[in-house]
Amino acid sequence: MGIQFKDVSYAYKGLKVNYDAIKHINLNIKPQGEFIAIVGQTGSGKSTLVQHMNALLLPNSGNVVVFGQNLPPKKKEKINYLRQKVGLVFQFPEYQLFEETILKDIMFGPKNFKATHDNALEMAKKAASIVGIDESLYEQSPFRISGGQMRRVAVAGILAMESDILVLDEPTRGLDPRGRRDLMKIFKNLHEKDGKTIILISHDMDLVSEYAKRVIVLDDGKLVFDGTKENLFEHPDFYSFHLDLPTPLKILKHLEQEAGVVYQPKYDFDTLLNYLKEASHE
Ligand SMILES: Nc1ncnc2c1ncn2[C@@H]1O[C@H](COP(=O)(O)OP(=O)(O)OP(=O)(O)O)[C@@H](O)[C@H]1O
Ligand SMILES: [Mg+2]
Numbered sequence: 001m002g003i004q005f006k007d008v009s010y011a012y013k014g015l016k017v018n019y020d021a022i023k024h025i026n027l028n029i030k031p032q033g034e035f036i037a038i039v040g041q042t043g044s045g046k047s048t049l050v051q052h053m054n055a056l057l058l059p060n061s062g063n064v065v066v067f068g069q070n071l072p073p074k075k076k077e078k079i080n081y082l083r084q085k086v087g088l089v090f091q092f093p094e095y096q097l098f099e100e101t102i103l104k105d106i107m108f109g110p111k112n113f114k115a116t117h118d119n120a121l122e123m124a125k126k127a128a129s130i131v132g133i134d135e136s137l138y139e140q141s142p143f144r145i146s147g148g149q150m151r152r153v154a155v156a157g158i159l160a161m162e163s164d165i166l167v168l169d170e171p172t173r174g175l176d177p178r179g180r181r182d183l184m185k186i187f188k189n190l191h192e193k194d195g196k197t198i199i200l201i202s203h204d205m206d207l208v209s210e211y212a213k214r215v216i217v218l219d220d221g222k223l224v225f226d227g228t229k230e231n232l233f234e235h236p237d238f239y240s241f242h243l244d245l246p247t248p249l250k251i252l253k254h255l256e257q258e259a260g261v262v263y264q265p266k267y268d269f270d271t272l273l274n275y276l277k278e279a280s281h282e
Contacts, residue, residue, distance in 0.1 A: 001067050002031040002197070003053055003086070003165065008062035010048055021048040023221040024062070031067065031164055034197040035188075037208040037229075040218035041242050046201045047091050049218065050167050053199070054086045055079055084113045087163030091170050091201070093154035094143070102145070102153050103128070103138035109161035120160075127160035128153075130186055147174040155183065159190075165197045166190065172207065180204075184211055209233065209246035210268035217241050233265065248272040 005027040011018040022045040029036065038046050051057040052064050055071045064071045066082050073079060087109075090096045099105035103121075106128055110120035128138070131152040137145065142153050155171060168187065172180040188211060190196045202208055208215060208229065215232045217225035224241060225232055232238070233249055245253070248266050255261035261279050266272040 003027070003029040003067075004063075004065040005052070006063045006065070008052060008059045008064055010052065010057055010060050012048075021045045021221055022052075022218070025049065025223050027216070027223070027226070029165070029199065030197060032195045032197055033191075034199075034214060035191050035212050036197070036199045036214045036216060037212035038199065038201045038216045038218065039203070039205070039208060039243060042203075044218040045221040046218055047169055048221075050088065050169055050199065050201065053165075053167055054083045054088050056088070080113065084109070084161050085163055086165045086167060087158035087161050088167040089151075089154050089158050089169060089171055091173075093147075093150040096154045096157065097142040097150060100141060101139050102133065102142050105142050105153060106133075106156045106160050109157050113161060123160045123162070124156070127156040130159055131156045132182065148176065148179055151175065152179075152183070155186075159186075163196075165199065167199045169201045170203070171200070172202065172204065180207070187211070205244050205246045206248075206268075209248065217243065229267065230265065233267075 005025045008022065008025045009020065010022050011020045038049065040046055048057065052059060053066065058072055067085055069078060069082060073082070097105050099108055103124060106124040107120045110123045111117065115123060133149070133152055133156055137149070142150060145153070151171060151174060158166060166187070172183055175183060184207060187198050187200070191198050200212065212229055214227065215225065215229050216223060217232070219241060225235070233245065246267065248269060251272065252261070252263055252266060256263040261276070264275060266275050
């Protein structure tokens with residue numbers, strides 16, 4: 001079950017020519033327990049790909065199957081059900097927000113998915129507190145807050161739906177470093193405690209290396225790598241993917257060359273520091 005792509009291609013229609021944004025994509029994503037990063041240069045097709053996961057875009061050719069349902073489902077009501085199962089936070093949160101107040105916006109999802117008003121209110125308040133939206137903001141317009149706060153509201157709206165799979169299109173963009181860490185911790189918690197599958201698009205290789213287990217690389221609309229992060233960063237043709245190495249690995253490679261420190265891959269700063277402390281005692 002989960003999400004399957006079978007030979008999926010999509011082209012945006014242009015005035016004269018169509019633009020192939022994703023090409024012949026095959027994918028299999030489990031409904032639980034995955035933490036996947038989707039990476040690739042700007043324009044490589046990441047946002048286009050994930051918008052197929054809850055039928056915002058439909059393939060020109062190939063099939064997308066979500067929780068056993070071929071998209072688009074024959075019955076319209078099924079779309080709502082699938083959008084609740086697979087929650088998508090847009091790259092540009094202003095496209096996602098539309099209610100008069102922040103609280104109403106966060107409640108929209110659960111209300112739409114048939115929770116009672118009181119229930120939806122409770123779910124919305126819980127989600128708002130998880131992302132750090134203070135009660136004093138509830139009655140404000142979602143369009144009169146900062147970009148970082150908008151992003152938090154958009155994330156809260158998806159958390160309130162209690163989706164099984166969370167798809168996050170650059171959720172940390174526009175946040176300060178503290179906000180970025182806080183939000184990543186929330187996703188990590190949802191993944192570790194509730195077993196949710198997280199699909200994260202990011203240009204930040206340090207976040208990818210610290211949090212993701214599996215990485216999917218797109219290049220010019222094609223899927224060029226799908227595997228563990230360990231295999232990606234040690235891939236003999238890594239440079240052909242046009243990606244940057246995460247900082248901890250850059251430091252380790254530098255130390256190996258300049259100071260003879262034995263290279264052992266470490267994927268986040270804490271384990272890197274521990275390793276360097278041990279190495280300096282030897
Ligand atoms: N609405 C649209 N109409 C026409 N072309 C589009 C549209 N949206 C995206 N494209 C084109 O499709 C390609 C893939 O775009 P997409 O937004 O999926 O890339 P991306 O990997 O998410 O990029 P970024 O990292 O900048 O967000 C790009 O070349 C883009 O110009
Ligand atoms: Mg994008």
